[in-house]
Amino acid sequence: MRKVLLPTLIIIAASLLVIRLFYLQIIDDSFKLKSDNNAIKIKYDYPERGYIYDRNGKLLVANQPSYDIMVIPRDIKDLDTLEFCQLLDITKDDFLKKIAKAKVYSPRLPSVFLAQLNKSEFAAFQEKIRKFEGFYFQKRSLRDYQVNFGANVFGFITQASEKLVAKNPYYNSGDLIGKQGVEESYEEILRGIKGVKYFQKDKYNREIGSFKEGKYDTIAVQGEDINLTIDAELQKYGEELMINKRGGIVAIEPKTGEILALVTAPSYDPSILVGRQRSKNYTLLYRDSIANPLYDRALLAEYPPGSPFKILTGLIGLQEGVINEQTTYVCNHGFSYAPGRFMKCHDSGPRQLHTGIYNSCNTYFGNVYLRIIGKYSNTPYAVDVWSDHVKSFGLGQFMGYDLPTGKKGKIPNSKTYKKMYPGWGYSGKTIISNAIGQGEIVMTPIQLANMMATVANQGYYYTPHIIKKIKGETIDKKFTTKHVTTIDKKYFAPMISGLFDVYNLGTASALRVEGIDICGKTGTAENYAKIGGVRTKLEDHSIFVAFAPKDNPKIAIAIMVENGGFGATIAGPIASLMIEKYLRGKITRTDLEKRTLERSLQDRYAKLGGQSEAVKLEMRMRDSILKSKTIVPKIKTDTTK
Template sequence: MRKVLLPTIIIIATILLILRLFYLQVINDSLKLKSDNNAIKIQYEYPERGYIYDRNGVLLVANQPSYDIMVIPRELKNIDTLEFCKLLNVPKSEYIRIIKKAKVYSPRLPSVFLPQLNKLEFAAFQEKIRKFEGFYIQKRSLRDYQVNFGANVFGFITQANERTIEKNPYYNSGDLLGMQGVEQSYEEVLRGIKGVKYIQKDKYNREIGSYKEGEFDTIAVQGEDINLTIDAELQKYGEQLMNNKRGGIVAIEPKTGEILALVTAPSYDPAILVGRQRSRNYTMLYRDSIAKPLYDRGLLAEYPPGSPFKIMTGLVGLQERVIDEQTTFMCHHGFSYAPGRFMKCHGSGPHQLHNGIYNSCNTYFANVYLRIIGKYSNTPYAVDTWSNHVKSFGLGQFMGYDLPTGKKGKIPTSKTYKKIYPGWGYSGKTIISNAIGQGEVLMTPIQLANMMATVANQGYYYTPHIIKKIKGEKIDKKFTTKHVSTIDKKYFAPMISGLFDVYNFGTASALRVEGIDICGKTGTAENFAKINGKRTQLEDHSIFVAFAPKDNPKIAIAILVENGGFGATIAGPIASLMIEKYLRHKITRIDLEKRTLERSLQDRYAKYSGKKTVDSLLISKPKIGDSLLVMKPKKVILTDSMKKKN
């Protein structure tokens, strides 16, 4: 039996192999089309990218026609280069360089000679194209932005580079793909499917018709349209409020995790990254090391969270039962936690959880933190217990949202302090700055917003995401999966009560909006930098977190303004204005709006950087109290630093 088995297997395998080869070589001609067949020309038809809408169906990004001049080097014959270069306003040296590069890529395959001609340039070249054998026009579509905001949300379209082409067989030279923002995250959904035509050529390289009567031809399929979770009106308003400031705003719908606004400042008009000037404008944006308009501060910038982190300290203290609502600590405008060392504080007198929150009492939360760490006798387990509670709110880790960039932030663990203090040379007093969001704690604005969404939901959150609907598809299940924190639901009610009274009696009492119950927390984070080799304390960062309404919350928000000073000065007013804009679609606190829109921090930034710059590439000042409807793009205004480089 064994003697028969092996020959039988060999015979069967041989027969199968012969049948497969017969099918591929005689019956199925598709492999011929994938080879470098000199008698067949492959012509692509490029689909339109899917349209992008906001959560309410407002069109944000559409398409416009674009025309690329393509070249097949081996087909170049008798070209009058002087006439060609004059027609397209291209130096002859540039012509020679591009053709040389195209030959290196492939003598037989098309390469882009000149991308993104407008209609007039296309018409002029089309009239004389018959003179320039080896060149042809490839129609594509470029983005047509219906709004002049949201550049960091959308991303942009660029040509696929050689590395991408080698890595992904879908792309050829000259193909466009999305970079950054939703264009990158949802590239495969938005790009559609290219159409292909196979054209037969004779021995003189002349086209003689479709190969096999078009049997293998396919038509282009347009990309799928998508709806974002972004509220266009809120996004635009946030960018307006952040004019001449630097920082980030993130607003989330607590019950779903949908991102309502994702603002980074400074920003730019997305339209400047479309067309022939795209590369030049991108280079200017990239090189602007002062304003960093391509740096998404809402997702990437890690800051000490400051006083908003007291929310976490209080909740962990309740969960670990080292305090209750009546636990009292005495504040004397400073808390002595080591001989001769004090923690400054805003208040004085006895503080419990409720007034500790709305007065933002450092003394109270420092004592709570010492009790948390002391519960486990200042062991590594104590720090890790505290750390694990905090991380259950999505902090100190990549959050898994559907945007291609982000940072983890930092929630220290016992490993962190083992490196800093070898041999366990520390105690709760050593690391007490963590209690008030300083020390080793770092968070991004989107993490701060998610923290507030979790508090608003009394203990759970959904992974923040920016996709609401994909035509014909379902969104990823991970965005509808509930994440439950380690803090029992019963402990959120007293914390929310304290946050509500921040607006009634506390540090944000001047920021109330009549008729809207807002729960919030001011924050002022210390900010140090090296200037001339010395560690220098700069103006503090202004931070504010909030959600509203108090019952059945619809929006949770975090605002960070770099070097903005006290949390209630700049970040707080922005929070109140954004909340009212979203819930009412109008503004009643005209005084706050006027003050915020007119407030500029440019002189402060110039002092720190040593250079004068105008941050906003889009300066569009609204009238006070305007509805700020979605508008078409306005003229872009470049920064001073860009003008110098130009």
């Protein structure tokens, strides 16, 4: 038995190896395709990306043909480098660097030598390509922007990084991928599926036909079209109003959570990130540390909300039963809440909830906050009760919207103050700035807009989102899931009444639009910065939140203008204009429009660190914008240095 065991094992093992080799070499040659087989050439067929439309079906982003010059380093022979470089308008140093990079990737596999040639560049090179062995064209499609606004909404297309190529098997060197905006969020839907064709080559590296009669070839599938929730005309108008200003505008449809406008300022024309100048232009934008045009202030910038936060202070006071609509506090341009401590206010006289709201009385809401915290004897639990109410409005957390960037903001709780005041060294009087949206509270413009949408809905909201329709698919159900706050619906009616009278009797009475019932709240947030190592008080941020109409609201909006001053000065007029533009499609308050378009804050920004090239161009183009009433590109490659 022992004599036959070893031979038997050898025979069985050899048989298994023979069977496996037979399967791999005769039956299944898929592994052959995956190897670097010198006899097989792979060509990819890149589909068009899906088109992008606004909520009304207006085409925003289409495609245009583009051509990449691909190189296989080992196939380069007898190249006239001088003629080659002159034809493509590159230097010899550029040529050598690109070839060296291609060799590092692979001497035998194709990689991009020069990307995104236009039709004329392609035609000139195509005439002589036979002279340049080792180079060939790869046709792709680039974005063709039908509008010159909304850059932060769309994002842009760029080459996939080598790190991503190594990580994701779908992408090869030179493939294009969406970055930022909806191009990144919906990359897998917009990109489609590329096709693959396999060709046999002879010993002279010439194609001699399809491999296996096209058995392994696949057909490219075009990307799906998408409709955004954005209203193109409102987005365009918002960017006009924010010329020569910095900040953000977010408008939301309360009943659905659909984002109607998402404006960041300063911005740029999205078309400058297309073509051979894309890399150069992106570098200019990226290095502009003064204006930061690539920084989406609507989603990323965190500011103290200021007086709009009084809305939540009042609602929490009602919910916790520490006040009612008749509770009265007397304001004498502020109030003393502790020995030696005084909260200033522009208001005076006895104030209740209604008048406290439309006159924006610090005294009233400071006292309400003290009662909220005092209800639980100034314990850590009291701060957490208050904090939980605030967070039920979607604040202090990532909101879950369908854009790839964002910030949480900050809503403090007992843990926050335990770190700040070890051993419970604080009370409601210590942190009273929270009452009026200062202190440790910071929010992004989109969070402010969502807060106002929640108030408009009297206690609920839907996660803000920018996708309205995907051809052949349904949108994520999380965007149709209702979120209900911890505040009972009955308490919103008196608050909305006060917000309505902000426009009729209060701080925004000069901003009324005849025939539209607008509810709003002005805000002025203190602003400090270190200049020369010294903490310096700067011009306040101008804030305004609103919704309209009062009954059956169709738009909720938040405006933040950096260093804009009082809320009703700059942010307030923008809110009224945006609301009328959306609801009526035209403007009757042309006085507000003219004043807002003409208002520039660049002199204030210059004091903070000079002027960037983007800012200088904006200032020079202001007059043409006022005349044409259309947005023009804010950065042009032939003038920016």
